[in-house]
Amino acid sequence: MKQLEEMIRQKGIGIGTDIVKVDSFLNHRIDVGLATAMGNAIYEAFKDQKVDLILTVEASGIAVALTTAQAFGNIPVVFAKKGDHVNVGNDVYAADVYSFTHKQMNSVRVSRSFLPEGSQILIVDDFLANGEAIEGLLSITRQARCHVVGAAVCVEKGFQEGGKRLRAEGLKVLSLATVESIEDGKIILREE
């Protein structure tokens, strides 16, 4: 998606060989016009399918999940909660997800009542690297006997294995921008 790629070129910061810092517009400060445009782009890619709800994981997936849900005509967003939330209760679907950012295992949880059996689900998240978060959400949707129509992410790290593995499993994965590599602090994007 051109608008996101342009923003990554202008404001993204590459660190070392694998850190893509986009917190000035995506996951700490949010460029709301861009977030809205990304939601529309995700809708365009999945609009031919029946989608009942958007599933994401807190916190930085919420913004684009919401704008995607708006584009689908205000369908619900459900965001999985991390850790042992007091308020979530025990009647949950849960999966363990390894966080590379925090170097620890996180439990992600969704209340059972918010994933009715048979729901058609689109997974949305900000980043796809090793695919752990999306695998966790897929596990939750399997427990809930829901059908996942695909996964859409803003930024895929093309040099990590998550996207390749998820596509090999048959999942439709849309990345609005794919980082090929990081060279001397510069983020190199994959050309379409």
Add this chain to the structure above:
Amino acid sequence: MKQLEEMIRQKGIGIGTDIVKVDSFLNHRIDVGLATAMGNAIYEAFKDQKVDLILTVEASGIAVALTTAQAFGNIPVVFAKKGDHVNVGNDVYAADVYSFTHKQMNSVRVSRSFLPEGSQILIVDDFLANGEAIEGLLSITRQARCHVVGAAVCVEKGFQEGGKRLRAEGLKVLSLATVESIEDGKIILREE
């Protein structure tokens, strides 16, 4: 705000004397049409003031912060991060916030570069109870030498002290719905 009050009456769950459970439409599953309407309502209350950015705290404040920012014509959202985020770095404003939900102190942090001195800031959050989260965000804005035009929340627990204290400090506080009390599992809303 009628639409929110109606939803609280229909789907909110009162537990004990002080827990207001609205996770079926506000902070776990998000009713996106309602979130958009709440953003518009917050805009209506603050549209006569210059607002440069919306400040909130992850995770459940993000949705309404985003829809409010859309109503203001796509101004940026900055969300404070909880805990010791590896990705936030050290160049941050920080404040300690006690979480009643998790019964622990959380550090909330915002990168300095996202709060330019002199910015006009509207604080948005999902809940106002004891006011700890908003006090933390106010501390961060003072450190950043920004001006807070007000705070808007979806649900205020009118029987806790946060709203009263913040208003006594001179802050303009907008609550889209105020819970007066919880009686036998029923949420009693304050009449306008």
